[in-house]
Amino acid sequence: LGRSMINNIRLARDLKVLTIPEKSLVSADALGKYDDEEICIISTGSQGEAMSALTNLAKGDSRYVKVGESDVVIFSSHAIPGNEHNVNKVIDALLRRGATVVHSGIADVHATGHAQAEDLKTYLNVTVPQWFVPIHGEYRHMVANAELARIMGVAPQNVLLCEDGDLIEISDGGIDFSGRIPAEYVVPQKSRHAGKKSKDKPTKKPKKH
Structure with missing residues (x-):
C-alpha cells in the first residue's frame, strides 16, 4: 500500500532486483477476494507520516482494508529522531484496533535502509571515482565513509570531508573547497509585540442612516 511502495x-521488478511470481502479487483493489491469513501487506x-497508507490504516480511513484483532503489524524500522511522537501515535492507534504490533523496541525486526561498509566498497569498486565527497549522516559516519574511499584507492587529497556551510567548487581541474556560507540553525524569535493587547481605543463605526 502507498504510491511510493507500488x-x-x-x-x-523491472531491474530484476526483486523476483516475485506474478500470481503472488495482489492489487489493493483485490484484497477483499482473499482470506486474512492469505495476505501480507507491505x-x-x-515514520508516522500524516497521509501515509499505514497512518490511514491505523485511523480506519483506508478504503482497501481494515485492521483488526487477527492482524500483526511489523515496523521494520527505527523511528527517525524527531518522528517518535508520530510513530507512537500510529502504534497506539493500531493497538486500539486490536492489532498486535511488533517493533524494534521489543524484537529484532529492524531492516536498515542504509548501506553497510561492504556495500559502499562495492559501489566504490564499480564506479571508481577520482574524487569523493561523503554526504549524509553524522560527522562520524562521513569520516568512516571517507576512510572507505581511501581504502578503495581514491587519492587522500581527492577526498573532501565537508560540513554544513562548506562551499565546493567543481572545475575541469577537479573539486576543492572555495569558502563557507552561514548554515547555522535559525530559530524564529517571538515578536516583542506578540500577545500584547493593543492600548489603542477602538474606533467607533459610523452610524447607518
Missing part, C-alpha cells in the same frame, strides 16, 4: 516494487508510513 512504484519502488515495480522498479525493482505498506508505506513507518
